[in-house]
Amino acid sequence: MSAARPTTRLVxxxxxxxxxxxxxxxxxxxxxxxxxxxGANESxxxxxxxxxxxxxxxxxxxxxxxxxxxxELRAALALQLGVALESIVVGAGIDDLLGxxxxxxxxxxxxxxxxxxxxxxxxxxxxxxxGRLEFVPYRDDANDLQALAEAARRHNARLLYLANPDxxxxxxxxxxxxxxxxxxxxxxxxLILDEAYAEFxxxxxxxxxxxxxxxxxxxxxxxxxxxxxLRIGYAVATPETIAAFxxxxxxxxxxxxxxxxxxxxxxxxxxxxxVIDEVARGREEYSALAAALGxxxxxxxxxxxAIDLGSPERARATMDALLARRVFVRMPGxxxxxxxVRVTVGTAAERRRFTHVFKTLLG
Amino acid sequence: MSAARPTTRLVxxxxxxxxxxxxxxxxxxxxxxxxxxxGANESxxxxxxxxxxxxxxxxxxxxxxxxxxxxELRAALALQLGVALESIVVGAGIDDLLGxxxxxxxxxxxxxxxxxxxxxxxxxxxxxxxGRLEFVPYRDDANDLQALAEAARRHNARLLYLANPDxxxxxxxxxxxxxxxxxxxxxxxxLILDEAYAEFxxxxxxxxxxxxxxxxxxxxxxxxxxxxxLRIGYAVATPETIAAFxxxxxxxxxxxxxxxxxxxxxxxxxxxxxVIDEVARGREEYSALAAALGxxxxxxxxxxxAIDLGSPERARATMDALLARRVFVRMPGxxxxxxxVRVTVGTAAERRRFTHVFKTLLG
Numbered sequence: 001m002s003a004a005r006p007t008t009r010l011v012x013x014x015x016x017x018x019x020x021x022x023x024x025x026x027x028x029x030x031x032x033x034x035x036x037x038x039g040a041n042e043s044x045x046x047x048x049x050x051x052x053x054x055x056x057x058x059x060x061x062x063x064x065x066x067x068x069x070x071x072e073l074r075a076a077l078a079l080q081l082g083v084a085l086e087s088i089v090v091g092a093g094i095d096d097l098l099g100x101x102x103x104x105x106x107x108x109x110x111x112x113x114x115x116x117x118x119x120x121x122x123x124x125x126x127x128x129x130x131g132r133l134e135f136v137p138y139r140d141d142a143n144d145l146q147a148l149a150e151a152a153r154r155h156n157a158r159l160l161y162l163a164n165p166d167x168x169x170x171x172x173x174x175x176x177x178x179x180x181x182x183x184x185x186x187x188x189x190x191l192i193l194d195e196a197y198a199e200f201x202x203x204x205x206x207x208x209x210x211x212x213x214x215x216x217x218x219x220x221x222x223x224x225x226x227x228x229x230l231r232i233g234y235a236v237a238t239p240e241t242i243a244a245f246x247x248x249x250x251x252x253x254x255x256x257x258x259x260x261x262x263x264x265x266x267x268x269x270x271x272x273x274x275v276i277d278e279v280a281r282g283r284e285e286y287s288a289l290a291a292a293l294g295x296x297x298x299x300x301x302x303x304x305x306a307i308d309l310g311s312p313e314r315a316r317a318t319m320d321a322l323l324a325r326r327v328f329v330r331m332p333g334x335x336x337x338x339x340x341v342r343v344t345v346g347t348a349a350e351r352r353r354f355t356h357v358f359k360t361l362l363g
Numbered sequence: 364m365s366a367a368r369p370t371t372r373l374v375x376x377x378x379x380x381x382x383x384x385x386x387x388x389x390x391x392x393x394x395x396x397x398x399x400x401x402g403a404n405e406s407x408x409x410x411x412x413x414x415x416x417x418x419x420x421x422x423x424x425x426x427x428x429x430x431x432x433x434x435e436l437r438a439a440l441a442l443q444l445g446v447a448l449e450s451i452v453v454g455a456g457i458d459d460l461l462g463x464x465x466x467x468x469x470x471x472x473x474x475x476x477x478x479x480x481x482x483x484x485x486x487x488x489x490x491x492x493x494g495r496l497e498f499v500p501y502r503d504d505a506n507d508l509q510a511l512a513e514a515a516r517r518h519n520a521r522l523l524y525l526a527n528p529d530x531x532x533x534x535x536x537x538x539x540x541x542x543x544x545x546x547x548x549x550x551x552x553x554l555i556l557d558e559a560y561a562e563f564x565x566x567x568x569x570x571x572x573x574x575x576x577x578x579x580x581x582x583x584x585x586x587x588x589x590x591x592x593l594r595i596g597y598a599v600a601t602p603e604t605i606a607a608f609x610x611x612x613x614x615x616x617x618x619x620x621x622x623x624x625x626x627x628x629x630x631x632x633x634x635x636x637x638v639i640d641e642v643a644r645g646r647e648e649y650s651a652l653a654a655a656l657g658x659x660x661x662x663x664x665x666x667x668x669a670i671d672l673g674s675p676e677r678a679r680a681t682m683d684a685l686l687a688r689r690v691f692v693r694m695p696g697x698x699x700x701x702x703x704v705r706v707t708v709g710t711a712a713e714r715r716r717f718t719h720v721f722k723t724l725l726g
Contacts, residue, residue, distance in 0.1 A: 004576040004603045005521075005553040011467045014610040024430040043426040055422050059415055063406040063589035067387040092455060092616055099613060104374045128611045158368075190368040213367040226426035229619030240367045247377040248491045250462060253455055255618050256592030261425075
């Protein structure tokens with residue numbers, strides 16, 4: 001029999017790690033179902049009823065490929081965002097778009113800068129395409145914009161990743177802060193603004209400017225729109241930046257049902273606003289719960305709250321104890337954030353259940 | 364204002380072409396809807412009713428990410444195919460898996476061999492990852508296995524792509540022929556067997572052997588299962604080969620609804636067999652239609668038939684005339700196949716409509 005075919009040297013050098021352990025893997029390992037799934041910042045409120053109705057109908061046509069240009073969705077987004085169609089690319093979620101951005105803009109051995117403990121899937125792509133990562137520690141439980149810009153200059157970075165609002169802290173930076181960051185960037189750095197949680201953020205966020213070559217904005221239907229399982233998101237940038245995606249993206253990578261669902265969801269503003277309101281209520285409940293237990297909750301502009309347990313040991317013990325009670329939450333992997341557990345806002349019933357379990361553990 | 368951020372040298376060198384012009388793009392260009400969509404080898408028979416029912420229910424849970432391991436689907440496939448779980452990877456269709464295979468196994472400047480006029484998305488990935496393509500002409504309207512093996516040896520190829528059954532000819536090779544090809548391959552070549560149309564093929568196809576490091580088999584739910592729009596397929600190979608995918612694939616790239624639908628579809632053998640039977644009837648009708656018009660239809664083991672018009676000019680004129688009557692078909696792009704139009708088997712009603720239009724044009 002023949003020998004195994006060798007992978008490329010780069011792929012052979014990669015670690016066999018995965019960005020996340022899924023709740024399903026936890027269930028298989030533990031041999032029981034989770035009772036409360038509030039660990040992956042999935043929306044507790046599902047897709048818009050209008051999107052669901054559209055998708056149910058469109059399923060019948062699932063034997064047709066989706067439109068590789070996602071034309072109708074992009075046209076609707078262009079109208080809503082006030083940008084040109086050529087400034088938008090649709091992908092199978094921000095994960096997909098991050099991978100394409102790394103592939104398109106980061107030469108091997110070039111540097112990408114990110115915060116230490118930020119979104120691991122960005123790091124997975126940088127490593128996977130042979131780039132080098134430089135990390136900047138969080139400061140006061142938020143991204144340290146000045147230090148990120150300094151690191152970009154020092155390392156001659158091609159990419160700078162920033163989630164705004166941030167995951168896993170929930171923190172956010174307003175328009176003047178991001179504008180100052182853009183001004184401080186070296187000429188060769190492309191800022192990836194991961195705005196997965198943008199809909200939950202307060203006002204004064206950076207306005208979209210699809211004419212600015214320094215930045216690419218990434219948005220998703222996974223969070224406020226409640227469509228994580230359908231894998232659809234988009235990026236907004238200059239037409240020149242977006243053109244790079246056309247040369248390498250999977251043209252038939254987005255499902256037809258997701259395209260139709262996202263389009264319908266965009267037109268259901270009322271549902272979106274009800275989700276945003278309910279999530280704000282949930283965040284306040286979690287903060288009040290933390291305070292009642294003598295704990296601090298980090299301020300959040302997202303659909304989750306990081307609750308500060310004071311030490312990594314206590315955070316891990318709490319996460320494990322929650323899991324033993326079939327409550328799935330996650331915790332940041334590195335200091336100084338690893339003293340927190342990160343809890344997604346659930347429905348009112350889910351929040352009551354979490355409150356009960358959490359008080360039982362820590363009260 | 365800043366300058367545009369440069370892409371990598373490789374991406375800058377890529378042509379802005381796309382593998383396919385979609386029927387939706389034709390509709391936008393022509394300003395009218397297509398009446399008969401039989402150009403992309405989509406199933407006319409849709410997904411299994413059982414899969415549809417499952418997916419309709421599961422849509423409600425679309426706010427949950429899919430299982431990144433596609434565990435339940437892989438377990439069902441492993442059982443059905445008689446291979447280990449570790450020999451299967453699930454992706455967003457064969458297109459996705461082809462891209463990952465190229466990325467994992469083809470160093471830049473290394474050679475991939477394929478037939479001239481075969482599936483363009485494979486070529487798109489090879490070029491996109493900086494590989495070199497070497498082409499072998501079709502011979503007697505089928506892949507020339509001996510010449511492919513010779514080209515692999517001559518160019519020290521890392522990858523050899525073969526669709527079996529083939530697109531766009533519809534031809535196929537039985538087990539002894541593929542076994543002989545494997546024996547003739549040089550030690551470093553990985554054979555990609557694209558088996559998108561495997562379910563339509565007659566008996567005597569190569570049995571699955573997940574212990575053979577010389578080959579990776581690719582299958583899809585896009586064709587016989589009627590789920591092209593849902594983007595789900597899988598590859599079967601040795602655990603070592605599959606392990607390479609774990610290091611680079613988009614772990615959350617497949618939609619939850621597709622995972623659930625594919626699992627349900629696997630268990631609806633009756634529906635699958637009815638599709639296969641009806642497609643066989645349709646192929647016979649198309650062959651009879653061609654014969655009645657004094658034309659030849661290429662033998663096909665797929666869900667489409669390539670009808671030989673005798674010359675590229677006549678083939679193109681026929682395709683354009685069909686399009687003018689709102690009938691979408693495609694034709695191969697290069698000689699000697701570009702004397703054909705490729706027609707997907709439709710429902711009985713669609714076949715009647717095609718027969719009528721085709722006879723009007725050519726009778």
